[in-house]
Amino acid sequence: MLMICVFYAEDVSLNPVTAYPFLILSDDRKQLKRGEKLQFFRNSAQRFDVWSCITAKEGYDTGRHYWEVSVGDNKDWKVGVVRDSAQRKGLFDMSPRNGYYVLWWSTNHLQALTSPPLTKVKMNGRLRYLGVYLDCDQGHVTFYNAKTGSEIYSFTSEGAFGERMFPLFGTSDKEVPLMLPGAPAHTYE
Structure with missing residues (x-):
């Protein structure tokens, strides 16, 4: 029997309180790219200070x-999910052991940020539109090519996550922004 799954994309927006200080956000909080000068001045326990990342407002x-x-x-991008209690300050491994379930694209390679060593993810062609499926109760995070619907990679936890999980985005690219759906062409601050 053929099973068809339909996902309806939720509307998520970026949370500037968590943003690495050099990230530039669009006014509507739907796009981000890396800047060259400090953007955010007020420190927060939720703010990334080493990794060029930000979470969504929605958890x-x-x-x-x-x-x-x-x-x-x-x-150079990172997309995934992070536990609310996960470390955000300092240098650490972004891995499930530390509350991060993330894919990383860099130097033309896609990798899952698993406990060292990282896991190389094989793909056909270049990924341009990514879907993230989070099942909080089962402890699953699955990544899809949003254009083809094909599964790219899946993380599985031992049971429910048991705490609030936040969409995570990151980039070191100063030219091409990451964009959340519905984001119009936008100028940056």
């Missing part, structure tokens, strides 16, 4: 959720 502690992000021709 989820139960149920199933799906969102998409356009990575386009961005040369």
Whole structure:
């Protein structure tokens, strides 16, 4: 029997309180890219200070959720999910052991940020539009090619996550922004 799954993308927006200080956000909080000068001055326990990342404003502690992000021709990006209690300050491994379930594109390679060593993810062609499916109750995070619907990679936790999980985005690209759906062409501050 053929099973067809349909995901309806949720509307997520970027949370500037968590942003690495050199990230530039669009006014509508739907796009981000790396800048060359400090953008955010007020420190926060939620703010990334080493990794060039930001979380969404929306967090989820139960149920199933799906969102998409356009990575386009961005040369260095991270997309995934992070536990609310996960470390954000300092240098650390972004891995499930530390509360991070993340894919990383850099130097033309896609990798899952698993405990060292990283896991190389094989793909056909260049990924430009990514879907993220989070099942809080089952402890699953699955990544899809949002254009083809094909599964790219999946993380599995031992049971429910048991806490609030936040969509995570990151980039070191100063030219090509990451964009959340519905983001119009936008100028940056």
